[in-house]
Amino acid sequence: MSAISLSGKELAASLRARAKEAADALTAAGTPPRLAVVVATDDGSSLWYVRSIAKAAAKSGIVCDVVDLGADATVAEIRRALETLSADDTVHGVILQTPLPEGASAADLAGTIDPAKDVDGANPASLGRLAARLPAFAPATAEAVVALLDHHEVPLPGRHVVVVGRSTVVGVPAAHLLLARDATVSVCHSRTADLPGMTRRADVLVVAAGRAGLVTAGHVAPGTVVVDVGTNPAGDGGLVGDVAPEVSEVAGALTPVPGGVGPVTTALLLGHTVAAAAHLTQR
Amino acid sequence: MSAISLSGKELAASLRARAKEAADALTAAGTPPRLAVVVATDDGSSLWYVRSIAKAAAKSGIVCDVVDLGADATVAEIRRALETLSADDTVHGVILQTPLPEGASAADLAGTIDPAKDVDGANPASLGRLAARLPAFAPATAEAVVALLDHHEVPLPGRHVVVVGRSTVVGVPAAHLLLARDATVSVCHSRTADLPGMTRRADVLVVAAGRAGLVTAGHVAPGTVVVDVGTNPAGDGGLVGDVAPEVSEVAGALTPVPGGVGPVTTALLLGHTVAAAAHLTQR
Numbered sequence: 232m233s234a235i236s237l238s239g240k241e242l243a244a245s246l247r248a249r250a251k252e253a254a255d256a257l258t259a260a261g262t263p264p265r266l267a268v269v270v271a272t273d274d275g276s277s278l279w280y281v282r283s284i285a286k287a288a289a290k291s292g293i294v295c296d297v298v299d300l301g302a303d304a305t306v307a308e309i310r311r312a313l314e315t316l317s318a319d320d321t322v323h324g325v326i327l328q329t330p331l332p333e334g335a336s337a338a339d340l341a342g343t344i345d346p347a348k349d350v351d352g353a354n355p356a357s358l359g360r361l362a363a364r365l366p367a368f369a370p371a372t373a374e375a376v377v378a379l380l381d382h383h384e385v386p387l388p389g390r391h392v393v394v395v396g397r398s399t400v401v402g403v404p405a406a407h408l409l410l411a412r413d414a415t416v417s418v419c420h421s422r423t424a425d426l427p428g429m430t431r432r433a434d435v436l437v438v439a440a441g442r443a444g445l446v447t448a449g450h451v452a453p454g455t456v457v458v459d460v461g462t463n464p465a466g467d468g469g470l471v472g473d474v475a476p477e478v479s480e481v482a483g484a485l486t487p488v489p490g491g492v493g494p495v496t497t498a499l500l501l502g503h504t505v506a507a508a509a510h511l512t513q514r
Numbered sequence: 515m516s517a518i519s520l521s522g523k524e525l526a527a528s529l530r531a532r533a534k535e536a537a538d539a540l541t542a543a544g545t546p547p548r549l550a551v552v553v554a555t556d557d558g559s560s561l562w563y564v565r566s567i568a569k570a571a572a573k574s575g576i577v578c579d580v581v582d583l584g585a586d587a588t589v590a591e592i593r594r595a596l597e598t599l600s601a602d603d604t605v606h607g608v609i610l611q612t613p614l615p616e617g618a619s620a621a622d623l624a625g626t627i628d629p630a631k632d633v634d635g636a637n638p639a640s641l642g643r644l645a646a647r648l649p650a651f652a653p654a655t656a657e658a659v660v661a662l663l664d665h666h667e668v669p670l671p672g673r674h675v676v677v678v679g680r681s682t683v684v685g686v687p688a689a690h691l692l693l694a695r696d697a698t699v700s701v702c703h704s705r706t707a708d709l710p711g712m713t714r715r716a717d718v719l720v721v722a723a724g725r726a727g728l729v730t731a732g733h734v735a736p737g738t739v740v741v742d743v744g745t746n747p748a749g750d751g752g753l754v755g756d757v758a759p760e761v762s763e764v765a766g767a768l769t770p771v772p773g774g775v776g777p778v779t780t781a782l783l784l785g786h787t788v789a790a791a792a793h794l795t796q797r
Contacts, residue, residue: 355643355645355648362645416701
């Protein structure tokens, strides 16, 4: 039997439509919402992702500036760019794209982003507010995981969610959002002694390890809901997830890659940007 | 067979001795380290804890001011006190004691504490930096859990640590510190569907639920290392933990209450205060 496909396309479309409506109203009122993406890499899949954000923003009536500092940008140059954009009243959302040049810490640099414009929840202050359950922008990918589960009416309270991956951008904030939704949350990672033993105990399995095909059929108990956050470059120029295709024979439901978490993430970034613009123009 | 007792007294004594040495050096150099504890409660066990901090500080050569605003203090009064202390150059550590009057959010108010003086890691910005593995003061109780395990040479990398309790002051930051030490971490709470089923799978069980006797022998697999963070008022005026006494018949090792996590927590607070004083006088 094949798992139910938990597509993100329908949810993403409705989120984008809602963002467009809000963006058009802001533009009509004289404040076109503007998103800035700071890039300091020549990594192909990262640049592909930035282009997809820029295209989606344009379609939703959001101006998107890609500030490309080049792969040889210094930490000081990146910091200065983030400071300038944080201080610029015409900019409402600021994203620092990874990877960064060697020696640059994304979390440290993102501490420079004004929390009111931190639409991808990258500033550690945003992460702390999220952990303390205070209002903050969540990292869009982490929020997309929960939004997609909600959209497909997967219950969370009291259920055991196993997150594979402990990154500051996905695994850890997803764990916070899932705890806030009353799930019991386990976080596994590369040092976990018995990964299949942990993941087989999940009601819901969230895989955000960044390793193609890491999770195989042997990791998944029959009927498990599996969310694949991975976006790894495939040989054919496309994307593959962290979950091997064979898992669909065992899982109860599975998010596709592409077309699952990805489009929801982009749509949430746009939503955060118009929310930031609305908030910033009011203050 | 009875569990090995993982006392915190020896570790606390050595941490206090180290703090006293640093405090005396600072005082000799003209900067007596000073800790301020803001209190807005008449809760007995909270006031008992504040007195124990003040006494321990005095013994370690640290000045401790208890700023008692009374149980009817307003949010604005508490905020003003924290702002004043954050701006006061003679104060190096600021703690906001809980519980707070109804309507006051500890996490929100603690956002007012200068992170450089946030010796109990209560500011959400400190929690976020901890989660992002940037330098920050950790909440002393959470740090005490890991310090006590280290002191008793309980290995953490790759092992499954189950944390019961998801508070911003203990459960969540303990989970971050344990993840940073390469443990696989599960967080359970009042909404967990099958608590004994989760806790029986732990190599190390950390209980920080704030409910006397919550964890019984049926929750613990033979040989488990159990850390009891609970400090609940007992009928006789003493303290009891979250772990029932019978657990010592099953566990491999168990921290006593009192005399386990508690004294290490206080000693770490003093250590943070002298570290903050040393750092603040250098800048």
